[in-house]
Amino acid sequence: xxxxxxxxxxxxxxxxxxxxAVWAVAWLGLVSGYLIxxxxxxxxxxxxxxxxxxxxxxxxxxxxxxxxxxxxxxAWALGAAHSVPAWAWLLMLLPVLAAYPLRAWRDAPFFPxxxxxxQGLDGVVGTPSRVLDAGCGLGDGLLxxxxxxxxxxxxxxxxxxPLSWLAAWxxxxxxxRVRSGDMWQTPWADYDLVYLFQRPESMARAFDKAARxxxxxxxxxxxxxxxxxxxxxxxxxxxxxxxxxxYRPAAGGPxxxxx
Numbered sequence: 001x002x003x004x005x006x007x008x009x010x011x012x013x014x015x016x017x018x019x020x021a022v023w024a025v026a027w028l029g030l031v032s033g034y035l036i037x038x039x040x041x042x043x044x045x046x047x048x049x050x051x052x053x054x055x056x057x058x059x060x061x062x063x064x065x066x067x068x069x070x071x072x073x074x075a076w077a078l079g080a081a082h083s084v085p086a087w088a089w090l091l092m093l094l095p096v097l098a099a100y101p102l103r104a105w106r107d108a109p110f111f112p113x114x115x116x117x118x119q120g121l122d123g124v125v126g127t128p129s130r131v132l133d134a135g136c137g138l139g140d141g142l143l144x145x146x147x148x149x150x151x152x153x154x155x156x157x158x159x160x161x162p163l164s165w166l167a168a169w170x171x172x173x174x175x176x177r178v179r180s181g182d183m184w185q186t187p188w189a190d191y192d193l194v195y196l197f198q199r200p201e202s203m204a205r206a207f208d209k210a211a212r213x214x215x216x217x218x219x220x221x222x223x224x225x226x227x228x229x230x231x232x233x234x235x236x237x238x239x240x241x242x243x244x245x246x247y248r249p250a251a252g253g254p255x256x257x258x259x
Contacts, residue, residue: 014201015063015199015201016066018054018057018058018063018067019055019058019063019066019067019070021054022051022054022055022058022067022068022070022071023051023067023070023071023074025050025051025054026047026048026050026051026054026070026071027047027071027074028050029043029046029047029049029050029051030043030044030046030047030071030075032046033046033047044075047071047075048071048072051067051068051070051071051072052068054067055067055068056068059200112137112138112140112141113140113141113144113197113223114140114144114242115140115143115144115147116144116241117144117223117241117242117244118141118144118145118147118148118195118223118244119236119241120236120238120244121148121221121236121244121246122148122149124233124234124236124246125193125219125221125246127149127151127152128149128152128191128192128193128219129152129153129192130152130153130155130190130191130192130193131145131149131152131153131154131155131191131192131193131194131195132155132156132157132186132188132191132193132194132195133145133154133155133156133157133195134157134183134186134188134194134195134196134198134206135157135158135159135183135196135197135198136156136157136158136164136167136178137158137160137163137167138163138166138167138170139156139166139167139168139170139171139178141156141195141197141223142154142156142167142171142176142178143170143171145195146171146173146176151175152175153175154171154175154176154177155176155177155178155179155191156171156176156177156178156179157178157179157180157181157182157183157186158178158179158180158181158183159180159181159182159183160180161180164178164179164180164181165180184205184209187213188209188210188213188214188218189213189214189215191214191218192217192218192219193218193219193220193221194206194210194214194218194219194220194221195221195222195223196220196221196222196223197222197223197224198222198225199225200225200228202225203222203225203226203227203228204227204228204229206220206222206227207220207227207230207247207249208249210247210249210250211249211250212250214249214250215250216248216250216251217248217251218248218249218250219233219246219247219248220246220247220248220249221244221245221246221247222244222245222247223242223243223244223245224242224243225245226243226245227245227247230247230249232245232246232247233246233247233248233251234246
C-alpha cells in the first residue's frame with residue numbers, strides 16, 4: 001500500500017477540526033523545540049513552519065488563513081499578556097461562542113457575502129417573489145439580494161441568536177425579515193429561491209433538502225461552493241469574483257439553460 005507524500009494529502013475532518021488540529025500541532029512543535037534545546041526564536045519558527053504545513057492542506061484560502069494564523073496570534077496574545085490567568089482567557093472566549101456557537105461552524109464559518117457577489121444572478125433566475133437566505137449571518141447576503149430584487153419578500157434564518165438580532169436590525173426595509181432558527185429545520189417549500197454561502201461539506205445536504213421540499217421551478221443558489229456530483233443549471237463566473245452555482249434540484253433531467 002502506497003503512502004501519500006506529505007504535500008499531497010488534505011484534511012478530511014469536518015471544519016473546524018482541521019484548524020484546531022493545526023493549532024495543537026504548532027504548539028506541540030513549540031514545546032518540542034524547547035525540549036531539544038532550541039532558542040525561543042528557533043522554537044517559535046519551527047512551530048510556525050509546522051502550522052503552515054498543516055494549514056496548507058486545508059481546503060480554501062480562508063480556512064488556510066485561519067489555520068495558519070491561529071498559533072502566532074495565540075502565542076502573541078499569551079506573550080503580550082503573560083500575567084493574565086488562564087481562566088480569564090477562557091472567559092474571553094464565551095462571547096465568541098455565544099455569538100457564533102460551534103454548531104454553526106459545522107455549516108459555515110463567519111464570512112459575509114461581498115456586496116457585488118450576486119451581480120448577474122437576476123439575469124439567470126428572473127424575478128423570484130419569495131427568497132430565503134439560509135444561514136444569513138449579519139445579513140450581508142440579504143442586502144445583496146435586495147439590490148437585485150427590491151420588490152421581493154426576503155427572509156433570513158440564522159442559528160446564532162446575537163447575529164440574527166444584528167441582521168434584523170440591519171435589514172429593516174419593507175419585505176425583509178430575519179429570525180433565529182435552524183436552516184435545516186426551516187421548510188423551504190414556500191420559497192422560489194434559497195441562497196446559501198455555506199461550506200463544501202454542506203452542499204450535498206442542501207441540494208437533497210431542496211430536491212425534497214421545493215417545486216420544480218425552485219432555485220438553489222450557492223456562492224463559491226458547488227454541489228459535488230451535480231451539474232448546475234447555470235453558473236455566473238468572472239475574473240476577481242466568487243463563482244455563483246445555480247441549481248433547480250427538483251426539476252430533474254439535464255440542464256436546459258446555459259450560463
